[in-house]
Amino acid sequence: xxxxxxxxxxxxxxxxxxxxxxxxxxxxxxxxxxxxxxxxxxxxxxxxxxxxxxxxxxxxxxxxxxxxxxxxxxxxxxxxxxxxxxxxxxxxxxxxxxxxxxxxxxxxxxxxxxxxxxxxxxxxxxxxxxxxxxxxxxxxxxxxxxxxxxxxxxxxxxxxxxxxxxxxxxxxxxxxxxxxxxxxxxxxxxxxxxxxxxxxxxxxxxxxxxxxxxxxxxxxxxxxxxxxxxxxxxxxxxxxxxxxxxxxxxxxxxxxxxxxxxxxxxxxxxxxxxxxxxxxxxxxxxxxxxxxxxxxxxxxxxxxxxxxxxxxxxxxxxxxxxxxxxxxxxxxxxxxxxxxxxxxxxxxxxxxxxxxxxxxxxxxxxxxxxxxxxxxxxxxxxxxxxxxxxxxxxxxxxxxxxxxxxxxxxxxxxxxxxxxxxxxxxxxxxxxxxxxxxxxxxxxxxxxxxxxxxxxxxxxx
Amino acid sequence: xxxxxxxxxxxxxxxxxxxxxxxxxxxxxxxxxxxxxxxxxxxxxxxxxxxxxxxxxxxxxxxxxxxxxxxxxxxxxxxxxxxxxxxxxxxxxxxxxxxxxxxxxxxxxxxxxxxxxxxxxxxxxxxxxxxxxxxxxxxxxxxxxxxxxxxxxxxxxxxxxxxxxxxxxxxxxxxxxxxxxxxxxxxxxxxxxxxxxxxxxxxxxxxxxxxxxxxxxxxxxxxxxxxxxxxxxxxxxxxxxxxxxxxxxxxxxxxxxxxxxxxxxxxxxxxxxxxxxxxxxxxxxxxxxxxxxxxxxxxxxxxxxxxxxxxxxxxxxxxxxxxxxxxxxxxxxxxxxxxxxxxxxxxxxxxxxxxxxxxxxxxxxxxxxxxxxxxxxxxxxxxxxxxxxxxxxxxxxxxxxxxxxxxxxxxxxxxxxxxxxxxxxxxxxxxxxxxxxxxxxxxxxxxxxxxxxxxxxxxxx
Numbered sequence: 001x002x003x004x005x006x007x008x009x010x011x012x013x014x015x016x017x018x019x020x021x022x023x024x025x026x027x028x029x030x031x032x033x034x035x036x037x038x039x040x041x042x043x044x045x046x047x048x049x050x051x052x053x054x055x056x057x058x059x060x061x062x063x064x065x066x067x068x069x070x071x072x073x074x075x076x077x078x079x080x081x082x083x084x085x086x087x088x089x090x091x092x093x094x095x096x097x098x099x100x101x102x103x104x105x106x107x108x109x110x111x112x113x114x115x116x117x118x119x120x121x122x123x124x125x126x127x128x129x130x131x132x133x134x135x136x137x138x139x140x141x142x143x144x145x146x147x148x149x150x151x152x153x154x155x156x157x158x159x160x161x162x163x164x165x166x167x168x169x170x171x172x173x174x175x176x177x178x179x180x181x182x183x184x185x186x187x188x189x190x191x192x193x194x195x196x197x198x199x200x201x202x203x204x205x206x207x208x209x210x211x212x213x214x215x216x217x218x219x220x221x222x223x224x225x226x227x228x229x230x231x232x233x234x235x236x237x238x239x240x241x242x243x244x245x246x247x248x249x250x251x252x253x254x255x256x257x258x259x260x261x262x263x264x265x266x267x268x269x270x271x272x273x274x275x276x277x278x279x280x281x282x283x284x285x286x287x288x289x290x291x292x293x294x295x296x297x298x299x300x301x302x303x304x305x306x307x308x309x310x311x312x313x314x315x316x317x318x319x320x321x322x323x324x325x326x327x328x329x330x331x332x333x334x335x336x337x338x339x340x341x342x343x344x345x346x347x348x349x350x351x352x353x354x355x356x357x358x359x360x361x362x363x364x365x366x367x368x369x370x371x372x373x374x375x376x377x378x379x380x381x382x383x384x385x386x387x388x389x390x391x392x393x394x395x396x397x398x399x400x401x402x403x404x405x406x407x408x409x410x411x412x413x414x415x416x417x418x419x420x421x422x423x424x425x426x427x428x429x430x431x432x433x434x435x436x437x438x439x440x441x442x443x444x445x446x447x448x449x450x451x452x453x454x455x456x457x458x459x460x461x
Numbered sequence: 462x463x464x465x466x467x468x469x470x471x472x473x474x475x476x477x478x479x480x481x482x483x484x485x486x487x488x489x490x491x492x493x494x495x496x497x498x499x500x501x502x503x504x505x506x507x508x509x510x511x512x513x514x515x516x517x518x519x520x521x522x523x524x525x526x527x528x529x530x531x532x533x534x535x536x537x538x539x540x541x542x543x544x545x546x547x548x549x550x551x552x553x554x555x556x557x558x559x560x561x562x563x564x565x566x567x568x569x570x571x572x573x574x575x576x577x578x579x580x581x582x583x584x585x586x587x588x589x590x591x592x593x594x595x596x597x598x599x600x601x602x603x604x605x606x607x608x609x610x611x612x613x614x615x616x617x618x619x620x621x622x623x624x625x626x627x628x629x630x631x632x633x634x635x636x637x638x639x640x641x642x643x644x645x646x647x648x649x650x651x652x653x654x655x656x657x658x659x660x661x662x663x664x665x666x667x668x669x670x671x672x673x674x675x676x677x678x679x680x681x682x683x684x685x686x687x688x689x690x691x692x693x694x695x696x697x698x699x700x701x702x703x704x705x706x707x708x709x710x711x712x713x714x715x716x717x718x719x720x721x722x723x724x725x726x727x728x729x730x731x732x733x734x735x736x737x738x739x740x741x742x743x744x745x746x747x748x749x750x751x752x753x754x755x756x757x758x759x760x761x762x763x764x765x766x767x768x769x770x771x772x773x774x775x776x777x778x779x780x781x782x783x784x785x786x787x788x789x790x791x792x793x794x795x796x797x798x799x800x801x802x803x804x805x806x807x808x809x810x811x812x813x814x815x816x817x818x819x820x821x822x823x824x825x826x827x828x829x830x831x832x833x834x835x836x837x838x839x840x841x842x843x844x845x846x847x848x849x850x851x852x853x854x855x856x857x858x859x860x861x862x863x864x865x866x867x868x869x870x871x872x873x874x875x876x877x878x879x880x881x882x883x884x885x886x887x888x889x890x891x892x893x894x895x896x897x898x899x900x901x902x903x904x905x906x907x908x909x910x911x912x913x914x915x916x917x918x919x920x921x922x
Contacts (some may be wrong), residue, residue, distance in 0.1 A: 432641055
C-alpha cells in the first residue's frame with residue numbers, strides 16, 4: 001500500500017480515461033441463460049431483436065465473447081464533458097463512525113442527469129443516430145434514466161418519448177420539467193396511448209404504474225412508430241457493458257493509490273450501476289486474480305435478489321418482451337406506493353442474476369428508513385445529498401464499516417454513489433417529518449406463482 | 462500558448478489547491494470608502510461590528526492591508542471534500558456558436574449546496590465555531606446561500622435560522638426541504654418574528670420580500686439572541702476574500718494550460734462569485750501585469766451597476782445596518798415578482814462598486830428570457846443545467862463569443878458557472894412554456910431619490 005496521503009477526491013486525467021468498455025461475459029465460465037422468444041420457446045437470435053433495438057446495441061446484447069469493445073470517438077468526447085468521475089475517500093464518514101475501515105466511493109452524480117445513467121444513454125443515443133434512427137422510446141422510474149436519455153437525445157438530435165411510472169410522475173413534477181427542458185416528451189404510465197397501458201387501466205384505473213408496465217408501453221410505442229427504436233437504462237447486457245466504465249475508472253484510480261477493495265458494494269434495482277461498478281472486480285474473481293466480496297444492496301420493498309425466484313420471466317408487465325432468466329418477483333409485481341425513489345424493477349440483470357446464483361456475489365435487503373438515515377448522515381458529513389437509490393449502497397457501506405469497528409478489521413470498502421437526490425426532496429421531506437414508512441411485500445402482493453418466497457434475513461426473521 | 466490538447470475538464474490536484482485567500486484590497490490603489498455608522502455619521506471601527514459579526518470575520522472585513530490570509534487547516538480539509546472545482550473548456554458550445562473564441566468556465570456547482578456559496582459558508586461557520594458561537598442567523602434569496610450555510614453549520618454543530626425571501630420560499634419548497642435536511646430552520650421573510658418584519662408587513666401585508674428585508678430580520682434576530690451572530694453570503698469584503706479561491710484556482714489551472722483570459726465574465730448580484738472569480742485578474746490589472754477585460758452581467762430587473770447610484774446606502778431595507786458606499790437602487794428596492802432566481806439585491810459589493818467606479822471593470826444588464834435561452838442552449842451542449850444566476854454569465858460569454866465570430870478575434874473567454882439549477886425548475890418550466898416575462902424597473906419602482914436612473918444601453922435605448 002502506498003504511504004502517500006490519499007486525497008479526498010481523485011480524478012483520473014482525460015488521457016487516463018478508459019477507451020474500451022469491458023464485457024464481463026467474455027470471462028464468465030458459465031453464460032447467463034439465453035433470452036427466449038415466448039412465441040417459439042426458443043432462444044432469440046440477434047435478428048429477433050432488430051425490430052425493437054438498434055442493431056449495434058442488439059449485437060452488443062448478444063455478444064458474450066468480445067472482452068473489450070471500443071468506445072466510439074464521439075461517445076468518448078461526450079464522456080469527457082462530465083467524466084472522469086471522482087474516486088472519493090469518505091474521511092469524515094470514517095471518523096464519525098469510528099471505524100478502522102477505509103471507505104471509498106465512486107461518485108457518478110456530477111452531471112445534470114444526476115446519475116451514472118448518462119454513461120449508457122450517450123452510447124445508446126449515439127448508436128441510434130449512427131443507424132439513422134430518428135425516434136426513441138423508453139421508460140423511467142425515479143427519472144434519472146429519462147433525464148440522462150433526454151440529454152443524450154437532445155445532443156444527437158433524436159426525438160424521445162419517455163413513459164414515466166405514474167407515481168413518480170405525480171411526485172416529481174420537476175423531474176418531468178428537466179426532461180422537457182432537454183426536449184424529451186414525458187407520458188405518465190400506465191397511459192391510454194398504448195394497448196398495454198389501456199389494458200392495465202381497464203383492470204385498475206388507479207394503477208400507479210411500475211417499470212414493467214412502462215416498458216410494455218415504450219416497447220409497443222417503438223414497434224408501432226416509424227423509424228423508432230426502444231432503449232432501456234438498466235437490466236440489459238449492453239447497459240452493463242456501457243456502465244463498466246464506472247468500475248474500470250474506479251479500479252484504475254484505486255490502483256493509482258495503491259489500494260484494492262476487500263468489499264465492493266452497490267445498490268441494485270435492475271443492475272446498471274452495480275454491474276458496471278463490479279465488472280473489473282468480478283473479472284479478478286473469475287480469473288483468480290483476487291477475491292473481493294461483492295455485495296448488492298436492494299430495497300426490502302422490492303427484493304428481487306433476496307426474495308425472488310431464479311426463473312424465466314417476462315421483462316415487462318404486459319408480457320410483450322422476450323423472457324429472461326433472472327431473479328424476479330414476477331412481472332406483475334409492483335412495489336408499495338410508500339417505496340421512494342427507483343430500484344423498483346421486478347427482475348434483475350440476467351448477468352448479475354447468474355453471478356449471484358453461482359456464488360460470485362452476495363445480496364442484502366434494507367428498509368428505506370434505514371436507508372434515509374444513512375443518506376442524511378452521509379449528506380451532513382460528505383456534503384453530497386445522495387439519491388435514495390445510491391443511499392442503499394451508503395447503508396451497506398456503513399453497516400460494513402460498523403462491523404469492522406466491532407471486529408477491528410481494517411477493510412477497504414468501495415461503494416458506488418450513483419447519483420444525487422435533488423429531485424427526491426419529497427421523500428426527504430417525508431423522512432425529515434417522520435412520515436416515511438417501511439414496507440415488505442406480503443405473499444398477497446407477489447405475482448401469482450411467487451407467493452411464499454424466502455424471508456429477508458435480519459428483517460423478517 | 463501550449464500546443465497540447467486542452468482537456469474538457471481540468472482539476473488541480475489536492476496539493477495544488479490554494480492554501481491562502483487573496484485579499485484584493487491590499488493591491489487597490491484607492492480603497493473603497495469605509496462603512497459608516499448611521500448614528501454617528503462616522504466610519505465604523507472593527508469593534509463596532511462585533512455585536513453583529515464574529516470577531517475574526519469582522520477583522521477580515523476591515524483588513525485592507527494583508528494581501529494573503531491563511532485558510533485555516535479545518536477549512537482546507539472541508540474544501541477538499543468538494544474542491545478543487547474543475548476548469549472546463551466549452552468545446553461543444555464553441556462549435557455550436559461557430560466562434561473562433563475559446564470559452565472556459567470555472568464550474569462551482571459540483572457540491573450539494575449547488576453553488577460557490579459553500580466556499581464562504583464553511584469559512585464563516587468555522588470562525589463562529591472557533592469563537593464559541595452556538596447560533597447563527599442569515600438570509601437567503603434563491604436559497605443557495607441558505608443551503609450552503611446549513612451544510613456548514615450542520616458540520617460544525619451550529620444552530621441556524623435562515624430568513625428566506627418569501628417569494629422564493631413559496632416558489633421553492635424543495636429548497637426549504639434541503640436546508641431542513643441539513644438542520645437549518647427556515648422562516649419566510651418578511652415574518653412576524655422580528656420588529657423589522659412586522660413593520661414591513663404592517664405597511665404591506667402581501668409583501669413578497671427582498672434580500673434587504675431578510676437581512677434586517679436576520680440581523681435583528683442575531684443581536685437579540687444569546688450567543689448568536691449574523692452571517693452574510695455576499696456583498697461583504699470577507700465573502701469576496703473567501704471566494705477568491707475560485708479565481709486563484711481558475712488562474713492556476715489556466716496557467717497550467719498555457720492560457721490567460723482576454724475577457725473574464727461573471728454574474729453579479731451582491732458580488733460574491735464575481736469578486737472571487739476576478740480577484741487575481743484584477744490584481745494583474747492593478748499591478749500592471751496584464752489587462753484583461755472584466756465584465757459583470759446583471760439582471761435588467763435588478764440593475765445596480767448599470768442603473769444604480771454610487772452612493773452611501775443602507776445594506777438592508779429596515780435601515781438597521783451600517784451604511785456602505787456602493788452602487789445601489791435604494792435599500793427599499795425590490796425586483797418584480799417576475800424576476801426568477803437570485804441576483805436580487807438592491808446594492809453591490811463596495812469593493813466591486815469601487816473597481817467599477819474607477820474603471821477596472823465593465824457591467825452589462827441582460828433580460829431574463831435571453832438568460833434562459835442561453836441556459837437551455839448551454840445545458841443541451843455542456844450537460845450542465847445552470848442556475849438562473851449563473852446563466853447570466855453564460856449569456857455574457859455567448860454574446861462575447863458571437864462578437865468574436867463577427868470580428869474573427871480568437872479571444873480567450875473565462876466565465877464563472879456558479880451553480881446548478883435543480884431547484885429552479887419552476888423558472889425553467891415558465892420559460893419552456895413561453896410564460897416567462899421580462900421586466901425593467903420603471904421610475905415608480907425605484908426607491909425614493911432613485912427615480913430617473915440611467916437607461917440600460919441596448920435594452921431601454
